[in-house]
Amino acid sequence: MGKRIPVVLVAGFLGAGKTTLLNHLLRHADGTRIAVVVNDFGSVNIDAMLVSAQVDSMVSLGNGCLCCVLDTSDLDGMFSRLARTKPDVIVVEASGLAEPVELVQMVLASRHQRIRYAGLLMVVDGAHFAATRAEHPEIDRHLHYADLVVANKDDLLDPAERAALHATLAELAPGAPVVPSLRGRIDPALLFDAAPHGARTVPRARQLSFDDLLRDAATHEAHGDHGTDAADDAHADHLHSAYDTLNLESAEPLDPRAFAAFMERGFPGVYRMKGFVRFALPGRPDRYTLQLVGRHLSYTRSGWPRGQQPTTTLVAIGAGFDAAALRDGFAACTLAESAGPVADPDIAMAGIRRHLEGREAEDRAAARESDTPGTDPDLSAAEVEAYAD
Numbered sequence: 001m002g003k004r005i006p007v008v009l010v011a012g013f014l015g016a017g018k019t020t021l022l023n024h025l026l027r028h029a030d031g032t033r034i035a036v037v038v039n040d041f042g043s044v045n046i047d048a049m050l051v052s053a054q055v056d057s058m059v060s061l062g063n064g065c066l067c068c069v070l071d072t073s074d075l076d077g078m079f080s081r082l083a084r085t086k087p088d089v090i091v092v093e094a095s096g097l098a099e100p101v102e103l104v105q106m107v108l109a110s111r112h113q114r115i116r117y118a119g120l121l122m123v124v125d126g127a128h129f130a131a132t133r134a135e136h137p138e139i140d141r142h143l144h145y146a147d148l149v150v151a152n153k154d155d156l157l158d159p160a161e162r163a164a165l166h167a168t169l170a171e172l173a174p175g176a177p178v179v180p181s182l183r184g185r186i187d188p189a190l191l192f193d194a195a196p197h198g199a200r201t202v203p204r205a206r207q208l209s210f211d212d213l214l215r216d217a218a219t220h221e222a223h224g225d226h227g228t229d230a231a232d233d234a235h236a237d238h239l240h241s242a243y244d245t246l247n248l249e250s251a252e253p254l255d256p257r258a259f260a261a262f263m264e265r266g267f268p269g270v271y272r273m274k275g276f277v278r279f280a281l282p283g284r285p286d287r288y289t290l291q292l293v294g295r296h297l298s299y300t301r302s303g304w305p306r307g308q309q310p311t312t313t314l315v316a317i318g319a320g321f322d323a324a325a326l327r328d329g330f331a332a333c334t335l336a337e338s339a340g341p342v343a344d345p346d347i348a349m350a351g352i353r354r355h356l357e358g359r360e361a362e363d364r365a366a367a368r369e370s371d372t373p374g375t376d377p378d379l380s381a382a383e384v385e386a387y388a389d
């Protein structure tokens with residue numbers, strides 16, 4: 001039998017930066033063949049669409065959490081499918097609401113001959129960590145099992161906040177290295193051997209044993225958490241049992257002004273929204289990838305990849321939000337295709353462009369730094385006038 005394929009689990013709360021990190025790993029794989037399992041909460045698998053096309057093989061699991069939709073034999077079937085493509089490593093990106101400890105247990109219980117569990121990486125949103133932890137104390141338990149903690153969104157922390165965060169994480173994940181990261185940019189060698197025949201070893205401080213996990217499961221049951229046969233009851237303590245999702249889709253394009261106003265309004269109870277938007281713009285309109293984490297809204301602009309329908313597809317995740325109001329508000333932003341593109345697209349897009357990330361945001365910052373009025377590349381003369389009003 002050949003070498004076993006390591007399986008690395010990537011977990012972390014909604015919006016922490018797991019998909020961003022996975023894309024970084026894929027882009028810097030440097031010859032390592034990475035097979036990927038992605039899993040979204042909600043029936044539209046946005047994450048699968050956000051993961052780069054360069055992945056060698058991917059299994060995408062839609063609705064529900066990996067920890068609930070699979071049992072061990074399903075998992076073995078999935079590993080068999082992926083193993084056929086002869087990857088050097090399998091990376092499993094759990095949904096932001098998955099129970100990482102149960103996922104670890106499942107991988108450890110796998111009877112698949114060709115795979116081995118290679119560790120749990122927990123991604124933490126450094127900027128929202130205290131708030132997330134206050135609302136979801138179970139995060140502490142998840143961190144306890146981490147083999148590596150990535151303190152992401154380091155750019156949003158000042159030195160004092162960074163020091164406090166790292167001290168807390170070191171306490172919650174004893175023995176696990178805590179690495180700061182910006183946009184998930186970590187050295188892939190932290191997770192797997194450089195391929196194909198690299199000699200680097202995984203510098204994990206500790207490796208969870210099956211005994212540890214069995215102990216954890218027993219403690220869990222002793223607390224009455226897993227008392228019944230019903231899957232729903234068995235998973236009642238999962239993070240995601242307290243969350244709802246809502247899909248918003250439209251084949252008709254959106255009015256950018258109306259949509260910008262809709263997003264500015266804020267949605268009590270919605271923690272996360274992500275997906276793709278098509279605006280009613282002239283020509284072949286770009287794809288705007290929307291990311292809302294807490295109150296932070298951002299867009300990135302790109303073309304529509306071949307094979308992806310240019311339709312607006314969003315998923316909202318939260319607890320106790322007003323789904324009807326959200327659905328109605330969204331519907332009010334759609335325009336009939338037959339109405340054609342919006343007039344004055346430059347002005348109409350101003351409210352969207354304010355939240356654009358990537359190259360355009362850098363251009364905007366550079367223009368601001370040059371301190372020359374009227375040189376912002378994102379603002380047309382008409383827009384400058386509109387703002388002046």
Ligand SMILES: Nc1nc2c(ncn2[C@@H]2O[C@H](COP(=O)(O)OP(=O)(O)OP(=O)(O)O)[C@@H](O)[C@H]2O)c(=O)[nH]1
Pocket residue numbers: 012013014015016017018019020021047095096097152153154155156181182183184272274291292293298
């Ligand atoms: N400022 C900042 N933003 C980041 C960083 N890393 C990721 N983001 C942004 O955070 C948002 C969420 O990132 P994702 O990678 O989709 O997070 P996720 O953990 O996969 O989210 P779920 O799939 O919903 O659980 C996106 O808008 C990212 O661009 C970072 O280091 N700094």
